[in-house]
Amino acid sequence: MEESDRERKERSAAQRWDARYAAAEEPLFGSEPNEYLRMVVARSDFRARSALCLADGDGRNAAWLAGQGMTVTALDVSAVATEKALNLDRVRGVTVERLTADLDTWSAAPDRSWEMVSLLYLQAASGTRLRALEQAAGLLAPGGWLVVEAFSKDQAAHRTMGPEDPDLLYSLTELHSATPGLEVVEALAGQVRLEEGRRHRGIAHVVRFAARRPD
Numbered sequence: 001m002e003e004s005d006r007e008r009k010e011r012s013a014a015q016r017w018d019a020r021y022a023a024a025e026e027p028l029f030g031s032e033p034n035e036y037l038r039m040v041v042a043r044s045d046f047r048a049r050s051a052l053c054l055a056d057g058d059g060r061n062a063a064w065l066a067g068q069g070m071t072v073t074a075l076d077v078s079a080v081a082t083e084k085a086l087n088l089d090r091v092r093g094v095t096v097e098r099l100t101a102d103l104d105t106w107s108a109a110p111d112r113s114w115e116m117v118s119l120l121y122l123q124a125a126s127g128t129r130l131r132a133l134e135q136a137a138g139l140l141a142p143g144g145w146l147v148v149e150a151f152s153k154d155q156a157a158h159r160t161m162g163p164e165d166p167d168l169l170y171s172l173t174e175l176h177s178a179t180p181g182l183e184v185v186e187a188l189a190g191q192v193r194l195e196e197g198r199r200h201r202g203i204a205h206v207v208r209f210a211a212r213r214p215d
């Protein structure tokens with residue numbers, strides 16, 4: 001069970017996540033990459049060579065993508081997570097451009113684009129989530145992939161993991177409406193067994209969404 005709504009609203013995202021990462025002795029969501037990210041990267045039609053990992057946390061996904069030979073940029077609001085991620089990069093012998101920034105205010109330089117943008121378990125209020133999705137879609141190079149996984153609204157009825165506040169949970173309707181210019185490859189909502197560190201482990205209700213910018 002995660003923190004209450006009142007606690008969440010009283011502290012900024014950076015403060016809350018810094019405290020969580022500082023208290024964690026192990027990577028918060030494990031050291032293996034997200035399962036859905038691996039599934040998309042393994043597709044026969046996936047050829048992206050550059051990636052932007054939004055809300056990358058302590059680094060497992062960006063470090064793994066860099067290890068696959070991709071040129072990777074990653075961003076997270078938590079400076080503590082970013083420091084841990086840089087350490088992971090050093091241990092793995094990979095280079096990732098890592099930024100500490102808040103998705104509520106961050107904008108990429110106008111000349112930048114990526115062949116894949118991931119948004120994996122950004123647990124934030126709907127305004128932040130929708131801005132991040134719209135930005136992610138706008139930063140895709142032609143043919144580029146948007147990859148999203150997060151707890152769905154159905155997870156609210158199962159107090160096993162994930163945010164308590166339904167505003168932090170995703171729906172396919174939101175994903176479709178935030179990314180109108182993209183061609184949807186997969187849009188799934190359902191039950192999976194997560195194995196993502198100690199916090200995200202067991203049966204969960206999630207959305208999985210992959211979409212491409214037309215060439």
Ligand SMILES: C[S@@+](CC[C@H](N)C(=O)[O-])C[C@H]1O[C@@H](n2cnc3c(N)ncnc32)[C@H](O)[C@@H]1O
Pocket residue numbers: 013017029034054055056057058059060061075076077078081101102103104119120121122123124128
């Ligand atoms: C559940 S964790 C997932 C981390 C990572 N994507 C993973 O799967 O390992 C959510 C992440 O979102 C980040 N985050 C929350 N609000 C954010 C914001 N407004 N801007 C940027 N990152 C944010 C947190 O710092 C945290 O690292």
